[in-house]
Structures are given as structure tokens and as C-alpha cells.
Amino acid sequence: MKLPVEVNEQSQEPIYYQIEEQIKALIVSGSIPAGTALPSIRALAADLGCSVITTRRAYQNLEQHHYIKTQRGKGTFVQEVDVNERDLMKEKTVTEALQRAIRTANQHDYTEEEIKTLFERVLREETTDA
Amino acid sequence: MLKVQDVTRKMGKEAVLGPIDLHISPGTITAIVANNGAGKTTLFQAISGDYPGFGSVRVDGHSVHSIAGKAQLSYVPQTYPEVEAFRLTDLQKLHKEHDFSWQDDRFQAIARQFKLPMKKPIQKLSVGMKQKAVIATQLSRKTNVKLLDEPFAGLDMEGQSLVERLLLEELEANPNATIIFATHVADEVQRLADYVCFMHAGKLSEPVEKDWLQERWKYVWLQEALPGNGPSARVEEVSVDPMPKILTRNALETEEWVRENGGTVVKRSSLRLHESIPHILRKGEQNDDE
Incomplete structure (x- = not known):
């Protein structure tokens, strides 16, 4: 199985963290349901061009937070996610996206008012498109 | 083993x-x-x-x-x-x-x-x-x-x-x-x-x-060039055209140095291995990193 995960070279975040967060998002959103077998750390590393040290670290962190479980000799499987946590994660993902947008606006010297106006305009456009 | x-x-x-x-x-x-x-x-x-x-x-x-x-x-x-x-x-x-x-x-x-x-x-x-x-x-x-x-x-x-x-x-x-x-x-x-x-x-x-190389070796673009040369802060090369750009072998340290000196990082990008490896080979082993 090939996971839709990629490493962003422009990110300041460590590679293991990027992988961890993307897999977490796939699990929480239900894109990869509970029981799904994940690629081995070696297969994922080969797929992403990173090292097994990195993929192992990402899997270990995910396992520690009960998103996945490794069964010796069988492989690594997605665990059931708590509904409340799913909601929290969704909110966290969207919040982070908004934070990034605001930071970009700040970099371009937008005022709070300008950001709000722009946000409402984009929101209207996106809603009409959909 | x-x-x-x-x-x-x-x-x-x-x-x-x-x-x-x-x-x-x-x-x-x-x-x-x-x-x-x-x-x-x-x-x-x-x-x-x-x-x-x-x-x-x-x-x-x-x-x-x-x-x-x-x-x-x-x-x-x-x-x-x-x-x-x-x-x-x-x-x-x-x-x-x-x-x-x-x-x-x-x-x-x-x-x-x-x-x-x-x-x-x-x-x-x-x-x-x-x-x-x-x-x-x-x-x-x-x-x-x-x-x-x-x-x-x-x-x-x-x-x-x-x-x-x-x-x-x-x-x-x-x-x-x-x-x-x-x-x-x-x-x-x-x-x-x-x-x-x-x-x-x-x-x-x-x-x-390997991933450590990619996390450390980066190009870092600044909004404005910083005055003076400053300490090395793992800087390998500096160019200013068309924008101030630093080639660093330890992005974390370099960016910290940039911030401390009032600079702003606009963009950063990891070097591909075919870019970083020749630098490392040219200089030989570098014992100063960790």
C-alpha cells in the first residue's frame, strides 16, 4: 500500500513529524479506516526517500498515541479513533491552516481589517463555487 | 552486524x-x-x-x-x-x-x-x-x-x-x-x-x-541582507542577487542567528543530496557538528 504522504522540503518541521502528522490526519479523517495495514517502515522510507530511522520514529509516536498498532510478524495496523478526538483533530487541522494564512498575510503587511475583508471575500467565493 | x-x-x-x-x-x-x-x-x-x-x-x-x-x-x-x-x-x-x-x-x-x-x-x-x-x-x-x-x-x-x-x-x-x-x-x-x-x-x-543532512543543509532567503558578516553560524556561502540567500549546513543555528540579528527569513528550502554531498566531500569530515 502506498500512502498519500509527502515530505515538504520547505517546511521547518522535522521530516518524522511531517510524516506523523499526515498519517494522523489520514487516520482521523477516516481516509484510512481502522484495521487498515500500513506499509512497513522500510517500504515507507523507500517510498518517501527518507530513512527508516525517520519512519520508525513517526510510527513509534503514532503508536504511543494509539493511532496505530504494530503486531510482531504481522505488520502495522490503524486503530479505532475516539470520536471526540476526531473532532478535536479536525478543529486543530483547520486552525493550523488558518494560522498559516494569517502569517502569510502578516508577512505582506496586511492589517487585521484587511485580513477580515479578504477572508470574507474568499469565503463567499469558495461557498459559491461549491 | x-x-x-x-x-x-x-x-x-x-x-x-x-x-x-x-x-x-x-x-x-x-x-x-x-x-x-x-x-x-x-x-x-x-x-x-x-x-x-x-x-x-x-x-x-x-x-x-x-x-x-x-x-x-x-x-x-x-x-x-x-x-x-x-x-x-x-x-x-x-x-x-x-x-x-x-x-x-x-x-x-x-x-x-x-x-x-x-x-x-x-x-x-x-x-x-x-x-x-x-x-x-x-x-x-x-x-x-x-x-x-x-x-x-x-x-x-x-x-x-x-x-x-x-x-x-x-x-x-x-x-x-x-x-x-x-x-x-x-x-x-x-x-x-x-x-x-x-x-x-x-x-x-x-x-x-541521511534525513539529518536534509534537515540541516538548506538555502535560507532573507528579506534584507544583514549588516556585517557576523559569526559563521554554519554558513557556507552567501549571495545577494536577486535576494539575500544563505547556504547553511545547520539551518536551525543559522536561522537563530538571523533572528538574533534582526533579520527575517522569507523562505527556506532543503538542499537535495546531489547539492549538499559535493560540499561535504570537498571539505572532508566536519567534526564541528554535534
Whole structure:
């Protein structure tokens, strides 16, 4: 199985963290349901061009937070996610996206008012498109 | 597991290899990169036991010169005059009868995938086919340590992918397997390696995590150039056209220095290995990072 995960070279975040967060998002959103077998750390590393040290670290962190479980000799499987946590994660993902947008606006010297106006305009456009 | 201690050899008339110390854990792939003439092939010969001399090489705790050590080591050298006179069927028979690490079904499967001519003398084969023949033979042995000197050089693309897949299969199937390969191609390091060792003038660096290189070696663009040169802060190169840009070998430290000096980072981008590796090779081992 090939996971839709990629490493962003422009990110300041460590590679293991990027992988961890993307897999977490796939699990929480239900894109990869509970029981799904994940690629081995070696297969994922080969797929992403990173090292097994990195993929192992990402899997270990995910396992520690009960998103996945490794069964010796069988492989690594997605665990059931708590509904409340799913909601929290969704909110966290969207919040982070908004934070990034605001930071970009700040970099371009937008005022709070300008950001709000722009946000409402984009929101209207996106809603009409959909 | 491979343990190299204090290995020293002569390279040509004056240059010296080593002393080399290297400790490689099971389940990992290590790439050894070097410029021409740095001593890579001498190192591989020394590790394989082909070039005896000072120091010790242990494979799973056994000397590389012992039968138990050799039984755990697959070695693909760059040249292999000793097998040229044989046909693959001869080699197959030889291994089948005398090599208890031999897996004949594995050999047959690999030989089929490579479409190897079994009955032609190896010396009559093309460069790429010879290479495939030797790789097929060595990867058919059930060994924990695979030592490969530029295994992909001379192979067609299909052959390269196949060798890559075979090596990955090896690691998936055997948790004690370890792969050490030499290469001049950054892309091979990118696709396969967990650790990289750099060779420079007969000396070998400690293994460096591949991803660590990508996290540290970056281009960092600034909004405005900072006055003065400041401390090095791991800065390799600075350019200002069309925008101030720093090439750093430790992005975290450099960015911290930029912030402390009132600068603003506009964008950053990791160097690809084919960009960072030549910098590292040019300067040799750098002991100042961690």
C-alpha cells in the first residue's frame, strides 16, 4: 500500500513529524479506516526517500498515541479513533491552516481589517463555487 | 552486524587508508560516498578480507577471515576476475555443493528476472550482464551483511530497479540484514540509504543520518541582507542577487542567528543530496557538528 504522504522540503518541521502528522490526519479523517495495514517502515522510507530511522520514529509516536498498532510478524495496523478526538483533530487541522494564512498575510503587511475583508471575500467565493 | 576497527592499508605508493572505524547495526542501509581516489575501493577490499593487513573486521562477531565470518558476508566487488572463466551454471553448482548459505531457489528466481544466460562464460557477457551475474550470485546467499561496491554502476534502469527491490526485500525478510554500498550517485543515496559515510583522503566519517543532512543543509532567503558578516553560524556561502540567500549546513543555528540579528527569513528550502554531498566531500569530515 502506498500512502498519500509527502515530505515538504520547505517546511521547518522535522521530516518524522511531517510524516506523523499526515498519517494522523489520514487516520482521523477516516481516509484510512481502522484495521487498515500500513506499509512497513522500510517500504515507507523507500517510498518517501527518507530513512527508516525517520519512519520508525513517526510510527513509534503514532503508536504511543494509539493511532496505530504494530503486531510482531504481522505488520502495522490503524486503530479505532475516539470520536471526540476526531473532532478535536479536525478543529486543530483547520486552525493550523488558518494560522498559516494569517502569517502569510502578516508577512505582506496586511492589517487585521484587511485580513477580515479578504477572508470574507474568499469565503463567499469558495461557498459559491461549491 | 559489521564492526570495522582500526583498519589501515596502503593505497598506491604514498596514500594511506585509515585508520578506519565503523560500526554498522542490523536492519540498516549505509551508503559510502567518496570522490575518485579517496580510497573507497581499497576500503571495500579491506572490509571484505580481500586485502589483508592491520586492523580487524568482524561480521556478526566473527573475523572476516574465518569461515563463520565469510558465511555471513556477501560481497559484490567492482571487478571480479576470479569468476570470469566460469559459466553461471558452474558457479551455481559450486555454491550448491560447497556453500551452506546458498539458496538455490532464490538464485533461480533472480537469474530468471535478470534473464541471465546460464551457459555462456561470464567473460563473454556484457559489463552490465557480468554485474548482474555477480549480484545474483551474492544475493542468493543467505547472509546478514551485504557489501556492494557500486552495485548499480553499469546496470540498465530495469536492472537498477530490480537490484533495489531485491535489497529492500532482503531487509524486509531478515531483521538482521545489513547493507553497505558505495556510490557516486546522490539519487541512489536518496532512494536507499539510512546512513551516509563520507570518504575523504583515505579517512571515513562517522555515519550521518541521511534525513539529518536534509534537515540541516538548506538555502535560507532573507528579506534584507544583514549588516556585517557576523559569526559563521554554519554558513557556507552567501549571495545577494536577486535576494539575500544563505547556504547553511545547520539551518536551525543559522536561522537563530538571523533572528538574533534582526533579520527575517522569507523562505527556506532543503538542499537535495546531489547539492549538499559535493560540499561535504570537498571539505572532508566536519567534526564541528554535534
